[in-house]
Amino acid sequence: xxxxxxxQAIQAALMEEMERDPSVMVLGEDVxxxxxxxxxxxxxxxxxxxxxxVDTPLAESGIVGVALGLALNGMRPVAEIQFDGFMPPxxxxxxxxxxxxxxxxxxxxxxxxxxxIPYGGGIRAPEHHSEAxxxxxxxxxxxxVVYPSxxxxxxxxxxxxxxxPDPVLFLEPKRIYRAFRQEVPDEPYTVPMGEARKVREGSxxxxxxxxxxxxxxxxxxxxxxxxxxxxxxxxxxxxSPLDSEAIVTSVRKTGRAVVVHEGPRTCGMGAEIAARxxxxxxxxxxxxxxxxxxxxxxxxxxxxxxHYLPTPERIWRGIREVMEF
Amino acid sequence: MNGIFDPSILDGIEMxxxxxxxxxxxxxxxxxxxxxxxIQALYREMIFLRLxxxxxxxxxxxxxxxxxxPFMGQEAAQVGSAVALEEGxxxxxxxxxxxxxYMRGVPMAMLFAYWMGNEGGQRFPEGVRVLPISIxxxxxxxxxxxxxWASKLRGEGSCSLAYFxxxxxxxxxxxxxxxxxxxxxxxxxxxxxxxQYAISVPRRAQTASKTIAQKALAYGFPGILVDGNDxxxxxxxxxxxxxxxxxxxxxxxxxxxxxxxxxxTTADDPTKYRSEEEVEEWKPLDPLVxxxxxxxxxxLWDEEMEESVRLxxxxxxxxxxxxxxxxxxxxxxxxxxxxxxxxxxxxxxxMREYREFLKSTEx
Numbered sequence: 001x002x003x004x005x006x007x008q009a010i011q012a013a014l015m016e017e018m019e020r021d022p023s024v025m026v027l028g029e030d031v032x033x034x035x036x037x038x039x040x041x042x043x044x045x046x047x048x049x050x051x052x053x054v055d056t057p058l059a060e061s062g063i064v065g066v067a068l069g070l071a072l073n074g075m076r077p078v079a080e081i082q083f084d085g086f087m088p089p090x091x092x093x094x095x096x097x098x099x100x101x102x103x104x105x106x107x108x109x110x111x112x113x114x115x116x117i118p119y120g121g122g123i124r125a126p127e128h129h130s131e132a133x134x135x136x137x138x139x140x141x142x143x144x145v146v147y148p149s150x151x152x153x154x155x156x157x158x159x160x161x162x163x164x165p166d167p168v169l170f171l172e173p174k175r176i177y178r179a180f181r182q183e184v185p186d187e188p189y190t191v192p193m194g195e196a197r198k199v200r201e202g203s204x205x206x207x208x209x210x211x212x213x214x215x216x217x218x219x220x221x222x223x224x225x226x227x228x229x230x231x232x233x234x235x236x237x238x239x240s241p242l243d244s245e246a247i248v249t250s251v252r253k254t255g256r257a258v259v260v261h262e263g264p265r266t267c268g269m270g271a272e273i274a275a276r277x278x279x280x281x282x283x284x285x286x287x288x289x290x291x292x293x294x295x296x297x298x299x300x301x302x303x304x305x306x307h308y309l310p311t312p313e314r315i316w317r318g319i320r321e322v323m324e325f
Numbered sequence: 326m327n328g329i330f331d332p333s334i335l336d337g338i339e340m341x342x343x344x345x346x347x348x349x350x351x352x353x354x355x356x357x358x359x360x361x362x363x364i365q366a367l368y369r370e371m372i373f374l375r376l377x378x379x380x381x382x383x384x385x386x387x388x389x390x391x392x393x394x395p396f397m398g399q400e401a402a403q404v405g406s407a408v409a410l411e412e413g414x415x416x417x418x419x420x421x422x423x424x425x426x427y428m429r430g431v432p433m434a435m436l437f438a439y440w441m442g443n444e445g446g447q448r449f450p451e452g453v454r455v456l457p458i459s460i461x462x463x464x465x466x467x468x469x470x471x472x473x474w475a476s477k478l479r480g481e482g483s484c485s486l487a488y489f490x491x492x493x494x495x496x497x498x499x500x501x502x503x504x505x506x507x508x509x510x511x512x513x514x515x516x517x518x519x520x521q522y523a524i525s526v527p528r529r530a531q532t533a534s535k536t537i538a539q540k541a542l543a544y545g546f547p548g549i550l551v552d553g554n555d556x557x558x559x560x561x562x563x564x565x566x567x568x569x570x571x572x573x574x575x576x577x578x579x580x581x582x583x584x585x586x587x588x589x590t591t592a593d594d595p596t597k598y599r600s601e602e603e604v605e606e607w608k609p610l611d612p613l614v615x616x617x618x619x620x621x622x623x624x625l626w627d628e629e630m631e632e633s634v635r636l637x638x639x640x641x642x643x644x645x646x647x648x649x650x651x652x653x654x655x656x657x658x659x660x661x662x663x664x665x666x667x668x669x670x671x672x673x674x675x676m677r678e679y680r681e682f683l684k685s686t687e688x
Contacts, residue, residue, distance in 0.1 A: 025478075051478065054509075056505065056508075057501075057504055057505060057508055059501040059504065059505070061467070061497060061498055061501055062467055062498070062501030062502065062504070062505050065464065065467025065468060065470075065471065065498060065501070065502070066467050066468075066470050066471035066474065066502075066505055067471060068467070068468055068471055069467060069468040069469060069470055069471020069472040069473070069474065069475065069485075070471040070472070070474055070475045071471070072456070072468065072471070072472055072475075073471070073472045073475035073476060073479070074475055074479060075475045075478065075479075077471075089497070092461070092464060092498070093464065093467065093498075096461045096464060097459070097461075097464065097465070097468065101457075102663050102664070102665070102666075103444070103663040103664060104444065104447055104457045105447055105448055105449075105456075105457045106444055106445055106447060106448035106659070106663055107448065107662075107663050108448050108449065108451075108457075109456070109457070110666065141664055142664050142665065144665075164666075165666040166665050166666055194669060194670075240669075241669030241670065241671060241672075242671065244670075244671065245670075
């Protein structure tokens with residue numbers, strides 16, 4: 001066991017999977033010699049050579065489209081899109097092809113590839129470096145969407161994603177890449193996709209949060225706890241497929257729910273989770289589901305960023321709202 | 326002044342043409358394996374393909390097929406390139422490549438079934454090295470590059486060929502594909518059927534380049550401009566590109582200059598954007614006309630043969646329509662089944678809910 005950060009856990013997963021399976025390869029901008037702008041692919045090219053750890057030209061659609069071609073012909077590519085804000089050029093390939101090739105070919109072809117994307121705000125970055133667009137991804141049938149929030153989950157989920165027969169979008173919370181360490185097994189292990197994690201047990205209110213928002217929710221829970229309110233935090237870990245069962249079970253117990261996410265509110269993931277809660281647990285609800293989210297605006301730059309991103313104080317306000325309804 | 330790259334440096338490059346519109350052959354340029362008998366056999370297929378294409382349009386008019394993209398006029402470009410590949414090679418078609426797909430082993434009835442609205446028609450038999458039809462223009466060139474790259478990494482000794490049109494060369498993905506193919510020197514052939522129109526927009530409004538072939542130069546590999554209505558030249562150009570790919574020389578861009586004699590699709594009215602005179606000018610250049618002239622000149626064809634081959638092809642088309650119309654309908658479950666290898670619970674719930682709805686309406 002080593003104590004690793006999220007970014008180190010991701011690097012370890014890549015290293016181990018490349019060792020295990022010679023068809024696994026890594027490609028993207030600056031992933032080779034540089035080891036990635038966040039160092040998630042550090043040391044891989046030295047170990048596996050430039051044929052398996054490939055610095056590509058600067059072209060997001062190209063990276064994903066070519067990765068699909070590689071996957072169709074027996075490789076297991078792990079492509080990196082350097083920042084969330086550079087995803088849109090690759091959406092065409094993801095939405096038009098990666099997600100559809102299994103359906104289009106009626107199962108003859110599949111796309112076993114992983115697209116890694118550092119996502120979200122909180123690092124005082126330039127424009128297009130802080131987006132959280134999970135709703136667009138989850139709205140696309142045929143892809144799995146994963147959001148780890150801890151080093152342990154990051155390694156186990158990435159290994160699951162690489163071994164999965166379907167395309168997986170792996171969204172990494174760059175804000176907490178190095179925020180804390182956790183014991184992570186040295187050997188390979190998997191964390192199943194589609195299973196939520198109960199971060200904290202509580203009886204008064206359920207808080208649903210993923211990625212970098214889990215830590216903010218934990219901080220809000222400390223405030224709540226000091227006022228005698230015990231929250232139960234559910235981290236879905238995978239947004240598609242979503243572990244509705246875990247969320248609904250928790251809400252049936254607590255009768256109250258707060259959903260937290262960085263992305264814009266309208267048609268965001270919170271809307272879907274709220275809809276599922278009212279479908280499955282309406283009569284258990286003691287208050288309407290509250291969403292604590294980013295706004296329906298462009299993500300602001302550093303000076304206003306802290307006003308856009310949900311903070312422990314805003315989440316605490318949401319918790320109070322459902323408690324006092 | 327030094328340092329200027331003027332497009333005029335490309336002036337004087339002539340299009341490759343081996344079989345002339347009058348039916349005469351440049352024997353010195355003819356690939357020796359393309360014997361007269363082989364040309365005769367390919368001509369028979371071209372007759373069948375022309376009839377099948379015409380029938381598809383009729384079926385659409387009768388409401389028996391959905392929107393369909395006819396390839397009439399592009400038979401030589403598709404047949405010549407498809408047969409120049411080897412058994413292990415793969416093609417990446419767009420939506421107008423019915424002839425090429427058929428020549429690579431896709432059963433025509435499956436393609437008809439697909440255009441009749443049945444995705445099952447896109448699950449080509451194992452061993453048929455053809456990807457499903459990709460509709461978003463130009464985007465699939467990238468898949469051919471990745472696929473060919475994997476062939477190279479795996480030492481498979483095969484190449485990939487992507488078909489697209491003149492319109493596709495305006496797309497960013499086309500350029501990203503060309504660029505990556507050049508950088509990684511992958512065994513891929515970019516095959517552009519320049520049929521002069523992207524729906525209504527003529528080739529001259531699509532790019533300021535004099536040719537499409539020359540675009541290859543910017544990506545560090547050769548392009549070749551070929552008469553796309555010349556079966557022999559298309560075959561020769563594709564062989565040349567394939568040889569380069571197999572020898573580790575990397576990609577080639579082929580521009581096959583042809584003409585879409587029909588509409589963009591059955592939903593299109595070409596009289597809105599091009600003149601009858603223009604179409605008439607291209608008619609003598611029809612690939613079937615010149616192939617027939619050649620075969621007639623070397624006494625391998627006459628009216629009687631034309632008639633009997635046509636009759637036989639008609640029968641085949643009748644059979645294929647029957648086969649396509651009796652192609653098994655997809656199960657409702659198929660809509661759900663192929664989304665993932667394993668259906669997630671939420672999708673299973675949606676399927677179950679819909680099944681129950683259907684059941685409730687039966688009563």
